[in-house]
Amino acid sequence: MLSYEAMKPTKWLLGITGGIAAYKTPELVRLLTKQGKQVRVVLSKGGSAFVAPLSLQAVSGHPVYSELLDTDFEAAMGHIELARWADGILIAPLSANRLAALALGMADDLLTTLCLATKAPIWVAPAMNQQMWHHPATQQHIATLKARNIHILGPAFGEQACKEVGLGRMLEPEDIVSQLFAYPKPLQGRNILITAGPTWEAIDPVRFISNRSSGKMGFALAQAATRLGANVVLISGPVTLPTPQGVKRLDVVSAKEMYAAVMQQVENMDVFISAAAVADFYVKEAASQKIKKDMQADFWQLTLAQNPDILAQVAAREKRPFCVGFAAETENIQANAKQKLQQKNVDLIAVNDVSRKDIGFDVDMNALTVFSPEATYHIPKDSKYHVSLKLLEIISEQVCKKYNYESLINV
Ligand code: C5P
Numbered sequence: 001m002l003s004y005e006a007m008k009p010t011k012w013l014l015g016i017t018g019g020i021a022a023y024k025t026p027e028l029v030r031l032l033t034k035q036g037k038q039v040r041v042v043l044s045k046g047g048s049a050f051v052a053p054l055s056l057q058a059v060s061g062h063p064v065y066s067e068l069l070d071t072d073f074e075a076a077m078g079h080i081e082l083a084r085w086a087d088g089i090l091i092a093p094l095s096a097n098r099l100a101a102l103a104l105g106m107a108d109d110l111l112t113t114l115c116l117a118t119k120a121p122i123w124v125a126p127a128m129n130q131q132m133w134h135h136p137a138t139q140q141h142i143a144t145l146k147a148r149n150i151h152i153l154g155p156a157f158g159e160q161a162c163k164e165v166g167l168g169r170m171l172e173p174e175d176i177v178s179q180l181f182a183y184p185k186p187l188q189g190r191n192i193l194i195t196a197g198p199t200w201e202a203i204d205p206v207r208f209i210s211n212r213s214s215g216k217m218g219f220a221l222a223q224a225a226t227r228l229g230a231n232v233v234l235i236s237g238p239v240t241l242p243t244p245q246g247v248k249r250l251d252v253v254s255a256k257e258m259y260a261a262v263m264q265q266v267e268n269m270d271v272f273i274s275a276a277a278v279a280d281f282y283v284k285e286a287a288s289q290k291i292k293k294d295m296q297a298d299f300w301q302l303t304l305a306q307n308p309d310i311l312a313q314v315a316a317r318e319k320r321p322f323c324v325g326f327a328a329e330t331e332n333i334q335a336n337a338k339q340k341l342q343q344k345n346v347d348l349i350a351v352n353d354v355s356r357k358d359i360g361f362d363v364d365m366n367a368l369t370v371f372s373p374e375a376t377y378h379i380p381k382d383s384k385y386h387v388s389l390k391l392l393e394i395i396s397e398q399v400c401k402k403y404n405y406e407s408l409i410n411v
Contacts, residue, residue, distance in 0.1 A: 017094055
């Protein structure tokens with residue numbers, strides 16, 4: 001499966017090795033650039049027999065690198081610096097010869113040296129004669145790359161330059177780019193219910209009790225779950241956010257309205273993510289008319305009563321979805337989270353550290369610690385959208401484990 005890794009790199013190193021398909025690489029550079037990526041090209045000796053460096057320089061807007069021990073290149077950037085600059089490496093086409101060098105960890109040209117010197121994720125699009133592709137040596141090298149988390153794109157089936165027909169053609173540039181930036185859809189066809197935002201608990205027709213939730217995390221989750229193929233129903237408290245594309249949104253105001261809406265929707269849900277900051281209390285006997293300010297009174301008293309715990313009630317249902325809760329903690333994160341897992345009988349608890357100003361409430365970034373009864377996961381600080389993708393990956397994995405599904409797809 002391709003990972004979400006490809007979405008993030010903005011600085012791509014394109015390695016081109018010897019193969020007739022190298023003539024298609026200026027188009028590949030153009031398509032990567034169209035995606036808003038910066039591209040630097042490394043052309044192997046074999047590659048330069050099939051495509052002119054000048055063409056690649058023109059489309060990438062940068063000089064093409066070829067030699068490992070080139071004094072001009074080393075003076076300008078240097079191979080280690082180039083390896084550090086890249087946050088994604090794509091090698092297309094990858095010849096049988098350079099595949100073997102890569103698998104063996106050789107550093108006998110600039111490209112293989114960069115692959116050893118980089119921390120960036122690597123994708124390769126092999127291209128070779130179909131006999132060569134099927135050779136056990138080649139297949140063994142491919143298995144080695146896969147074990148090293150190098151992503152293999154293709155090869156495609158078809159007529160080859162040598163007139164043989166079979167597997168071994170490089171994927172077309174459009175297919176490489178669409179595979180590179182395509183999302184896997186592990187939640188295809190799954191129904192996910194998400195709550196978001198605060199609730200407003202009326203004191204009178206113009207005043208209410210609420211909290212600082214902006215709804216950004218729940219909305220990012222809805223957007224990310226849709227992107228991963230899920231059918232998403234988002235029940236939102238009062239927020240000022242636009243509805244993510246493809247999401248069915250129901251607006252509510254109070255915790256009781258949210259409870260009613262959740263119970264109405266929960267029946268056929270596979271996953272329930274309770275990201276809303278539901279007010280714990282409502283005002284008993286809220287006034288039906290605006291309460292007048294009494295100039296004589298120093299104190300006002302409101303009687304508060306407990307709202308239903310929506311998450312706990314969903315988790316207590318006989319036929320229940322996989323339940324994920326959120327918790328905002330400032331101390332004893334692990335102990336409090338574990339207690340909440342048990343008390344509410346939920347499958348996962350995602351904890352925000354709200355003592356940090358740079359993440360959590362009302363900002364665009366977040367970091368989470370996620371607890372299941374058996375494991376703990378850390379999702380580092382990132383945009384709420386990317387944090388959501390990671391959390392949904394964990395949820396998919398856990399749902400498969402819990403229900404013994406091989407995959408969420410085609411369940
Ligand atoms: O108990 P606490 O409020 O810390 O739990 C937080 C989790 O419980 C969140 O997932 C929140 O959406 C959910 N919750 C709820 N109904 C409430 C209070 C909290 O669903 N009344």
